[in-house]
Amino acid sequence: MVKHVPFTGDEKQSLHASLDRHRDAVLWKLDELDDDALRRPMTPSGTNLLGLVKHLATVEYGWFCTTFGRETEPFWFDPFTEDMLVATSESTTQIVEFYSRARAASDATIAELGLDDLGTAWNGNQVSLRWVLIHMLEETARHAGHMDIVRELLDGTTGDHPHT
Template identity: 45%
Template sequence: MSSADPVPEVHPAPAAQAAPAVPSAPTTDAADVKQTLHRYLQKHRGALLAKLDGLAERQARWPVTPTGTNVLGLVKHVAGVQAGYFGEVFDRPLPDAPAWLDSDAGDDMYATADETLDDVVAFHHRSAAHADATIEALDLDAHGVVPWWPEERRDVTLQRILVHMAYETARHAGHADIVREMLDGRAGDGDGNLAEKTADEWVEWREMLVDIAERSGLRGLGA
C-alpha cells in the first residue's frame, strides 16, 4: 500500500468468539487476580489472531508502514515473546523451540517464504498452550528471571509477567487492528466499541477530519 492507494471502504469486523468474562469487581484474592490477568491476556490474544481472519497469504504479510509492520509478523512476534516470558523466564522452556527465537535480527517480525500463515498460527497456539500451562502451574508470586532485562530488574514474579504480557499482546493487537484497516477496511473487534456508521458515513467522517487537519495547518500561516 502506498500513499497513492485508495482508502479502503470501512466495514466492521464480525463479533469475535466470546472471550472469558473479566470480573468487573476488584479483588485481592490471589487466585482471582491470576484468573483476571489470565483472562485479559486471552482476550487480547483472540483479538490479535482475529486480525488474520479472511486474509490471503500476501495480504497477511503485506508491510503497510515504513518499518515493515504486517499482521502475520505481529502474530509471530507475540507468539515468540510469549514463549520466552512464560518459558525460559520460569525455567520451563518451550520444547522444540524454533531457531529464530534466539535471533536479534528481527526474524520474529515477519514470516519467511518457507513459513505459511497456518504455520505461524499453529506456532502461536502452541506457544499459548505452553504459556497457559505455566500460568496454571505457578502461583502469582512464583519467582522468575528475565535474562534479557537489565540486571537490576530481571528478578520477576509470575504476576509481573502476566501484566507485562497482557500489555504486550494488547499493544500489538492494536497495531494489527490499524494494519488490517489499512489493508481492506476491516475495523474493530466486533465488540461494540466501533462507532456505528455506514460506509458512506465513514467517508464523510474521514473527509471532515482531513478538512480540520488542513485548516489547522494553515492557521500558523496566517490564512
C-alpha cells in the same frame, strides 16, 4: 464468542482472561485475509499481520517459559532479530500453529505457578508471574492495536472482536 474479564474474578483469573481476550483479537485480525494480505508490509518498518503473530508467539515463549525455566520448542529463526520477519518459506499455518503452541505452553505456566512465583528474565532481573502476566497483557494489547490499524488499512475492518 467474545471472552470477557470476569467482574468478580480473582487477580490471576482476571489477568489471564484479559490476556486471552487480546490473544483472541490478534487471531481475529487474520480472519478472511489471503496470504498476500497477511504478509503485506503496511508501514515503512515492514510491519505486517503475520510478523506480529510470530513476534507474539516468540515473546510468550520467552516470558512465560524461558523466564521460569520451562522448555520451549526449538525456534527455526533467530528470536532476537527475526521474530517479526516472515520468510517466504514460513506458511501462515506454521505461524498460527506456533502461536497456538506458545499460548498453550504459557497457559500451562500460568496454571501451575502462583502470582508471586519468581523467574529470571532474559536481562537478569527477577520477575514474578504477576509481573509477566501484566507485561504480556500490555505487549499483546499493544500489538493487537497495531494489528487493528494494519487490518483497517488492508480492508477497512476495525474493532477488537467480530460484530455479531
